[in-house]
Every structure is written in structure tokens, then in C-alpha cells.
Amino acid sequence: MKPAPFDYYAPTSVEEALDKLTELGYSGKVLAGGQSLIPAMNFRMARPTALVDLNKVKELSYIKPTADGGLAIGTMTRDSVVEEDIMVNERYPILVKTIKHIAHKQIRNRGTFGGAIAHADPAAQLPAAALLLDANFKILSKAGERWVKATDFFIGPFMTVLEPEEMLAEVVLPPMPANTGASYQQVSRQKGGYAQAAVISTVTMDGSGKVKEARVALFSVGESALLASKPNQVLAGQVPTAEAIEEVAAYVAKNECDPGTDIHGTEEYRRNLVHVLVRRALTDAVQQAKK
Amino acid sequence: MTESTISKSYKRNEDPRLLTGNGNYIDDIEIPGMLHVAIKRSDYAHAKINKIDTEEAKKMPGVVAVYTAEDLGDYWRPGPLQVPPPTVIKGSIFHARPLECIAKNKIRFSGEPVAVVVAESRYIAEDALDYIYLDIEPLEYVGDLEKSLDPGAPLIHEDLESNLSADVRQEVGSWEKAVAEADLVVKKRIVTKHVAGGAIENRGIVIQWDDSFKVLNVWATTQGPVPMRNSIAKYLGLMENQVRVMNPDIGGGFGPKIMSSQIDDVVIPWIAMKLKKPIKWVEDRRENFLGTTSERDQVHYAEIALKKDGTILGVKDEFYHNTGAYNPYGMTVPLNTQTHVISNYNIPNYFTRIIMVFTNQMVVTPVRGAGRSHGIFVMERLLDAAAKELGMDPIEIRRKNILPPESMPFRTGVIGQDFVESVLDSGDYPGALEKTLEAIEYEKFKKEIQPKLRAEGKHKGIGVIMFTEGTAVGPYEGAKVMVGVTGKVNVVCAYSNQGQGHYTTFAQVAANQLGVDIKDIEVVIGDTGQWQWGVGAFASRGMTLVGTAIHNAAVKVREKALNLASKILETPKEELELADGVVRIADLPEKFISLGELAMRANPTRGTVEEGMEPGLEAASYYGPPHGATGYGCLGLILDVDPETAKVKIERLVIADDCGTNINPMIVDGQIHGGLQMGIGEAFYENLVYDDYGQLVTASFMDYLFPQATDMPAKFEIKHIVTPSPLNPLGIKGIGEAGAICVPACFMQALEDAFEGMDLDITDSFMSPGKLYHYVQKAKGA
Numbered sequence A: 001m002k003p004a005p006f007d008y009y010a011p012t013s014v015e016e017a018l019d020k021l022t023e024l025g026y027s028g029k030v031l032a033g034g035q036s037l038i039p040a041m042n043f044r045m046a047r048p049t050a051l052v053d054l055n056k057v058k059e060l061s062y063i064k065p066t067a068d069g070g071l072a073i074g075t076m077t078r079d080s081v082v083e084e085d086i087m088v089n090e091r092y093p094i095l096v097k098t099i100k101h102i103a104h105k106q107i108r109n110r111g112t113f114g115g116a117i118a119h120a121d122p123a124a125q126l127p128a129a130a131l132l133l134d135a136n137f138k139i140l141s142k143a144g145e146r147w148v149k150a151t152d153f154f155i156g157p158f159m160t161v162l163e164p165e166e167m168l169a170e171v172v173l174p175p176m177p178a179n180t181g182a183s184y185q186q187v188s189r190q191k192g193g194y195a196q197a198a199v200i201s202t203v204t205m206d207g208s209g210k211v212k213e214a215r216v217a218l219f220s221v222g223e224s225a226l227l228a229s230k231p232n233q234v235l236a237g238q239v240p241t242a243e244a245i246e247e248v249a250a251y252v253a254k255n256e257c258d259p260g261t262d263i264h265g266t267e268e269y270r271r272n273l274v275h276v277l278v279r280r281a282l283t284d285a286v287q288q289a290k291k
Numbered sequence B: 001m002t003e004s005t006i007s008k009s010y011k012r013n014e015d016p017r018l019l020t021g022n023g024n025y026i027d028d029i030e031i032p033g034m035l036h037v038a039i040k041r042s043d044y045a046h047a048k049i050n051k052i053d054t055e056e057a058k059k060m061p062g063v064v065a066v067y068t069a070e071d072l073g074d075y076w077r078p079g080p081l082q083v084p085p086p087t088v089i090k091g092s093i094f095h096a097r098p099l100e101c102i103a104k105n106k107i108r109f110s111g112e113p114v115a116v117v118v119a120e121s122r123y124i125a126e127d128a129l130d131y132i133y134l135d136i137e138p139l140e141y142v143g144d145l146e147k148s149l150d151p152g153a154p155l156i157h158e159d160l161e162s163n164l165s166a167d168v169r170q171e172v173g174s175w176e177k178a179v180a181e182a183d184l185v186v187k188k189r190i191v192t193k194h195v196a197g198g199a200i201e202n203r204g205i206v207i208q209w210d211d212s213f214k215v216l217n218v219w220a221t222t223q224g225p226v227p228m229r230n231s232i233a234k235y236l237g238l239m240e241n242q243v244r245v246m247n248p249d250i251g252g253g254f255g256p257k258i259m260s261s262q263i264d265d266v267v268i269p270w271i272a273m274k275l276k277k278p279i280k281w282v283e284d285r286r287e288n289f290l291g292t293t294s295e296r297d298q299v300h301y302a303e304i305a306l307k308k309d310g311t312i313l314g315v316k317d318e319f320y321h322n323t324g325a326y327n328p329y330g331m332t333v334p335l336n337t338q339t340h341v342i343s344n345y346n347i348p349n350y351f352t353r354i355i356m357v358f359t360n361q362m363v364v365t366p367v368r369g370a371g372r373s374h375g376i377f378v379m380e381r382l383l384d385a386a387a388k389e390l391g392m393d394p395i396e397i398r399r400k401n402i403l404p405p406e407s408m409p410f411r412t413g414v415i416g417q418d419f420v421e422s423v424l425d426s427g428d429y430p431g432a433l434e435k436t437l438e439a440i441e442y443e444k445f446k447k448e449i450q451p452k453l454r455a456e457g458k459h460k461g462i463g464v465i466m467f468t469e470g471t472a473v474g475p476y477e478g479a480k481v482m483v484g485v486t487g488k489v490n491v492v493c494a495y496s497n498q499g500q501g502h503y504t505t506f507a508q509v510a511a512n513q514l515g516v517d518i519k520d521i522e523v524v525i526g527d528t529g530q531w532q533w534g535v536g537a538f539a540s541r542g543m544t545l546v547g548t549a550i551h552n553a554a555v556k557v558r559e560k561a562l563n564l565a566s567k568i569l570e571t572p573k574e575e576l577e578l579a580d581g582v583v584r585i586a587d588l589p590e591k592f593i594s595l596g597e598l599a600m601r602a603n604p605t606r607g608t609v610e611e612g613m614e615p616g617l618e619a620a621s622y623y624g625p626p627h628g629a630t631g632y633g634c635l636g637l638i639l640d641v642d643p644e645t646a647k648v649k650i651e652r653l654v655i656a657d658d659c660g661t662n663i664n665p666m667i668v669d670g671q672i673h674g675g676l677q678m679g680i681g682e683a684f685y686e687n688l689v690y691d692d693y694g695q696l697v698t699a700s701f702m703d704y705l706f707p708q709a710t711d712m713p714a715k716f717e718i719k720h721i722v723t724p725s726p727l728n729p730l731g732i733k734g735i736g737e738a739g740a741i742c743v744p745a746c747f748m749q750a751l752e753d754a755f756e757g758m759d760l761d762i763t764d765s766f767m768s769p770g771k772l773y774h775y776v777q778k779a780k781g782a
């Protein structure tokens, strides 16, 4: 299980990295934490002709507060650094909870926040979290910078709008509205294993017992991470009764996801999981918001 | 007297070295000029080979040689047949088709080797695999073990009339009579699922042909160094002393490493001799999944005949056993199944039939329990089904039929894997059952706790099952014990160690006779250059067979030391004692002679010796039991099921086990822990899945779920019962497979109990949440 031959470059600045990516075009590939790319290369499923390793580009690793109360996270920030960061813990406890479900500590020590997003694995946590939190991505190339919203970024399994000469540089999270509760629900076969179905949800209450906004992100149950629309359509402006939540959960399971049958479970079973998990996530998020 | 070193939990002698990263595993071995091998494996499960074109691969820079079956010329041959079939069972059919090592005219499973590349690095060798082209004609895949015998099914071995590999029937009493007298006969189709070995370290081999001394040095992860040495010598036309097989540290075995008829053992040594260069091959995980060995795939048509009161009159079990594409390991696995179906209970009439079939899948050889788990699963599921029909509590039906202690030794009348009748040597089976019931608070759970949980809509279930573990089978093992001139002791055997703790337990046995600190005993395992005789690590036989041989040898050495000391100290033997590394006069401890000094004197270099004298404080001994020693136990589980997601949590796990004398109770517990982890894997996580074309879908740990530490219950509650085996002086029975063979049966009983009132009727040894969900839906009538 050894990779096919490849060229290797280790730039030390963003500028140098972008030069290299432009020069290599389709033959180049960014290496971040390597926790997905290297196994794929060892299996020879991925055979990039050249790697541009960002591990020496120190300027891509940071967590900074933004003026509006959000956070900006550099793409090379390790998952475990995000997980343990005080600001992240204060402002986005749901993100911390989500990251803790990614694999095991050893992998989070290497895997990067931006790498997981750029990788766009439909079974991965962070693309879904980015959708849920309405993240904005800074994308750099030699030609300049562009910004893409999470909702426009993922286009399919392991596919994003990134061009070969581009890199994801920064993820900006807008501030969490007040009176927001959140919940993480996942069924996986094993601790640290990929989910058979998973739901992350936030519910913002309006102060009078009604829902202001309900967001439900799903992953591992479709071609990419998904943001369900029904929950907000039904619940916004309403008192989140158990019946209303149940209705939403049943609808999402039936119409807003697309889990297939695999060796671990049938489509029927996994839709059932979505149903149960959406119900549990919304119920829990409402509870949290009331606290 | 010196203090006994038996039944004490010494910390392991080997651990400081291993835990500080100073182990020396196969891939750590580097020899200057060493070449590396990669194996081209078939992507097809069944195909005719027209041509294999290696020309382009051979031309790649860094590639030294490429071999196909054709290139092996006269050397190519199938085999060896590692385990012959038992001739004692009359009327048996067995069509021996040992492994081909490297496919010649035909490919019989996906992953089968078709070519070998030797290159300057493993990277280059793997690159070259892409440039080997196969011209083949795909044939229809045979994967279903029942359909494999259909008339017109494609033949895997065309020289046979069908895909039947073996047909073996055994009968004790008369099943017909049991049926005639029965009030009730319950029938079930019971399926056991396919699992991998899953050792943390895969197979590997390093070979160096020393052309000046004409010696082939072989470092291998084999579980059986002596048989491997013998077969390499035979194949290459060398004397045994020209082939030295050595075990480095080994990261787990669990069966697949006992195979010595695979490409690494047969073809790579030939290449190393031909090229006169050291060669290394280390199997990668994907190869291990695809091409090594696995087991458990059986379909049973089982019946149990009973009286109304639950008394068993008889059992009938006809089962299909998947041996994969070849049958190099004979009948070991299904024979174990036959003996383990009936071994806890009084079953006067038993008919059992193995229908062993060839399929286009990887070869089946013993893996983690070798057929035992299947037999236990069948019997325990039958009992649960019968209890349900009779309206009895599952425990009551077991109490009614369990073998009492007075029945020991119990002759089962069934021939086992060691080709002799399986005899249950000793034990208190009801004691194990009651101990488990008490520890898990069965009555309280059923009567008080469960009704309350039910009322709250919670689904917790309890299961309690019995098992036996046939262990310590023959033919024999041997060992040599020698006191060195420093007073330290060498224990040498050609067994094989994969982590069982032999460096400690073997030392304890020798220390017990020789009065030295166990840290002063150096155990050498698995080096045919140091000790020639033995069989190998399988069937939980190391402690019993090698341990007994060491004990017997150490008794002889002790005698030698006392006799010599008696002369030197001019004191009768009876007045001497052996302790703290010296022989001293018991009443006059300041008069002593050290063992090291005695060892010097036992090897005089001038003068004369008495007739019949044997030099050195050294002795060898061999031990072979008349039949295996049988461990047994009882497992209890409480499972907590989320009825909406079908997720299962193990809330409690209690096991009572009897492996006779525990040489080192801590190590016994460790063996049970490791086994249970694999048993839990078998029941709930692990499953090898082939698709409709014979491609293994679960060829990595991404898809093949191996149980992790985080999947284990918070605690394994272990209760020991010690009934020494009457078969050997220390009273030992094996323990290695206990935990690995008992979980599925208990797991399914507990799941059914968690949904009491719904007839889940689980007859399958593997249950994922995804499957359980459908069982529940079906029982609900949804």
C-alpha cells in the first residue's frame, strides 16, 4: 500500500503556494492534514502528479475574532486547535461538539479545518457545520481573492467550486444570534466512525416562546451535506410543539435527504434514522435555546 | 521450601521491552541489499487464465524480476496439504485441493496471487504491478454455499464432479429413535457469518539465502515455525538444519498465520535462493483482507428433539461449510463445529453432517475459535427456540440438560479435530451457570428491573448461555530447559508467541522447579535453529502442552542439580533445597552452591565422567495428551437497545470460566478480555461481505468494522472456577478462545429478550443495528 510516484513541493508562504498551484494546474493538489488524501493515495485511488504541501505555510493557521462578533479561521488550523480554542468554545459550543465527533484525537491533531471543508466528503461533519452556521469562504488564487458562501460551495460528493489553481484560505463564521440553542445528533456504528445519519441543528427563539429561525443541517445522507428548508418554513413564527417538530422530522426524512443502501444499513433504516435524529435535534435545540 | 511461582499475577517479562518501543517486528528487519516483493492479485473471482504478460513490468527501472506460475517451471505445484482429513471417521469423503500459491491456469478467488514482482523497493514493486497484463476469460462466480452444489453450478475444480469438498457424518445413538420418542421437534436454519482474523500486524517474511554456508534464514510471522521449516526444506530439497525459521516479535495471530502453504511460504523462499539476495515481503491490510484466510461461513439445518418437560432427546445438525477456493487445512474447522454443538449438555442421540463446499472466495482456515463459535451458536439458539415453544425459561431448559460434575470425564462419542473422540475431561458446568446467574442478578433483573423498564418503554434484555472450549489438543510439544553458567536459565521451545505472555508464564513454570527469579529466566520461542521439535500455536494449546513439557524438563534439571550438589556438598539430596538461585543445605543455609557453579561443574572439560552421564544442567521433554483438555464457561449479557435507532449498548458482561490452573491469573484475564472483544466484534461489528461478482466489499478497516476499545463495555466481570485438568501435572486447560466463541449466542438471546413479546427469531450470528431494525419491523408486522 504505497502511493504512486509524485512530485512534492513545500512552499512557506501563500504567495509561493499560489504560484506553484498556478504553474501545476490540474496536475497539482493541495496537501493539508493529509488524513484523507494520503490514505487515498496509498490505496492508489488518488494519483496526483504533484503535491503542494501547505503545512509550512504558517500564515494559514489562526483563529481571529471578527468585528461583528464572529470568527475567522485559517484553513490550516488543526481540528483539535479549533476544538480547544477558548473563543470557539464561547461563541460556537455546537462547533466544538461537532468536531469532537470527527474520528479520534490523533486524526484531529493532523486534520485541518479548511481541509475537511475543501475535501467535501458527504459523510464529514465540517461541511455540514459550515452550512448550518452560514459560513463564508475566502478563496485565493494568483488572480486574487473571491468569497463564496457555504451554500454555494459544495456541488457534489468530494466536489466544490474550487478550481485547481485556487486554495481555500479562510472560513468566516457569522456571530450566533442571541437565544439560540443547538444540538448534535448522530448514529454511527462506532465511536469516531463515519455516521450512518447525522443532524446538526440550531433554533433561535424570539423571546415570546416562538421560533425565530430553525436551521437543520444533515450529512452522511446524501451526495453532500444538506441544509433542510422545511424546518424553518414550518417552525418560524410558531411555537415549536412536539407535533410540529414531528411533522418536520417526518417530512425531512422523506423528502429532504437521499440516503442509499450500504453494507451497514438500508435506505429505509437510514431514513428512519433521519426522522428520529431530526426530531431529537430540534427538540433538544429548542430546550437549549430556552435555557 | 521455596515459594510457588504458579497461580501468581506476575507482571509480564516482555512488557518493558515492548512498551518502550523496543520490540523487533518483521518489518523492522533490514538486511543490506535486501529486495522487496509485491504481489499481483486477481481482480476476478473466477476466470480462466490465457496469458499473463510481464514484459513491460520487467523493463521498469528498479525491477529485478517478475515471476508467474509459468516462470516457476517444475517448482510450481499445489500444496502442501497442511492438515490431512481424519481417516477414523468411516465413510467420509474428502477431496484434497490444497492451495495453488500462485494461480496457473485458473483463478479461483478475487485476491488470488497471479504474479510476483521483486524490486529494489516496495514502491517500485507496487508501481510495476500496473504493468502486468492479464488475458483472462471470466467465469461465473460461485459464492452461495448452498447453491454451489446445484447441478450445473460452475465447477471451481474442474476435475471434480461437483463443488463438494467433503462430506462427513457422525452419529451417536440414534436420531431416529430420538424423534420417535419426542414430544416436540424444533427445526431452525441457522447461519454463521464470515469474519477476518484481523491481527494488528499482517503476515510477513524476510528470507536470506547464505550461499557460502548453504543456509536459508527465514524470519516469519508464522504461528508454526517447525512445520513451516519442514515444508520449506521439503520444497527446496534442503535438510532441516539448512533452513532456520525464526519468529521476530509478532503482533497477533488468531489463525491465519498458521498457514504455511501460501505464496509467501512457498514461492518467496524459492525466489530468494534463485536470486541469492535477501528478500522482504510484508502483507498490507488490503492483501490480508483479500488473500489470507477467514472463517465462520456456515449454514445449518438443525433440529432438536425434546420431551414436554424440556429434556433433550437428540440433536440433528446438517450443515454446509464454506472452505473457499481450496481446502489446505482439511476439516479442522467443521470438525470443531461438530464437537462443540453438543458439549455442554446431555444429548443421548446426535446426528451431525458436514457438507463442505468449494466457493470462489478466500480460503477458510481456523480463525479465532476455529468452528467452535458456530457449534455453540447452533446449540444455544436451538435451546432458546425450544424453550420458547415449550413456554419455559431459557435458564430452566439449560439447568435441566446441563452435564453434572459427576459425569466427568464425559465421552461425547464424536471425533474431533485431533482425530480422537472428544472427551470433556473435568469441570463443574452447573457451577459456572449458577455463578453467572448470581453475578448478573438474573432473577432480580427479570422479576423486578425489567418489568419497570418495560413500563417506561425501555428495551433492556438479558442473555445467559453456556459454552465449552476444546483446547490443548495434540499431537505434542516439547521444550528444553538449561541452567547457564551465570545461573540464569534458558527455556527453549519452537512454539510461537503472538502476544500471549509466554515469556512470563513459561518462565513461571520453570522457576517453580528451579527456585530462580522469573526475571532470570530467558524464554526462547520460535527459533528452529535453537530447538527443532514442535507443532505450533493454535487451539489454545501453548500453556498446556509447552507448559507441561517445560515443567517435566525442569523437574529433570532440578534432579540433576540436586544430585550434583549432593555430591559436592556431601549431603543427602533429601536435606537440600533449591531456592534463590542456589542449592543449599536446608538446615545450614550458609552452606550452598550456586546454580551457575553447578552448571559449570556439570560440564567438565578435563578428567573422566561416570558412564551414562549427560552433561549440563539441561534436559528436554515432550508432552502429548491422549485428547484435548476442555475449558468451559458461562456468559451473561445485559443489552440496552434504543428501539428507535436500534443502537445497542452492552450494559453488563459477566463471564464465568474454568481453564483449570491459572498459571498467571492476570494473563488469563487478558486472554478473556481479548477474546471477548473479538466475540463482540463477531456478534455486532465484523462481517466480510462479498458482492454478486465475488468482490470483497469490506477490504479495509473503513468498511470492515473492527471492535475498538471505545466499543467495549465499561467492565468485563470475570468469575473464575478452577477445576484442574486431570490430564497434566499442573492441571492446565487452554483459555485463548473462550471469549471469542461465546458472544453471538448470548447477544442474540439478550436482543430477543429486549423485545420480549415480539418474536424476533434471530438465527444469524451477526446483528448490526441496520439489521436489527428490520427484524423489529418484521416482528411488528410492519
Ligand SMILES: Cc1cc2nc3c(=O)[nH]c(=O)nc-3n(C[C@H](O)[C@H](O)[C@H](O)COP(=O)(O)OP(=O)(O)OC[C@H]3O[C@@H](n4cnc5c(N)ncnc54)[C@H](O)[C@@H]3O)c2cc1C
Pocket: A029, A030, A031, A032, A033, A034, A035, A036, A037, A038, A039, A075, A101, A102, A103, A104, A107, A110, A111, A112, A113, A114, A115, A116, A117, A118, A119, A121, A123, A124, A125, A126, A162, A166, A167, A168, A169, A192, A193, A194, A195
Ligand atoms: C481513521 C480516520 C477517520 C476519520 N473519520 C472522520 C470523521 O468521522 N469525520 C470526518 O469529517 N472526517 C474524518 N476523517 C477525515 C479527516 O477529518 C480528514 O483529515 C479531513 O476530512 C480532511 O482534512 P485534511 O486536513 O486531512 O485534508 P487532506 O487529506 O490533506 O486533503 C483532503 C482534500 O482536500 C484538499 N484540500 C485540503 N486543503 C485545501 C485547501 N486549503 N484548499 C484547497 N484544497 C484543499 C486536498 O487537496 C485533498 O483533495 C477521518 C480520517 C481518518 C484517517
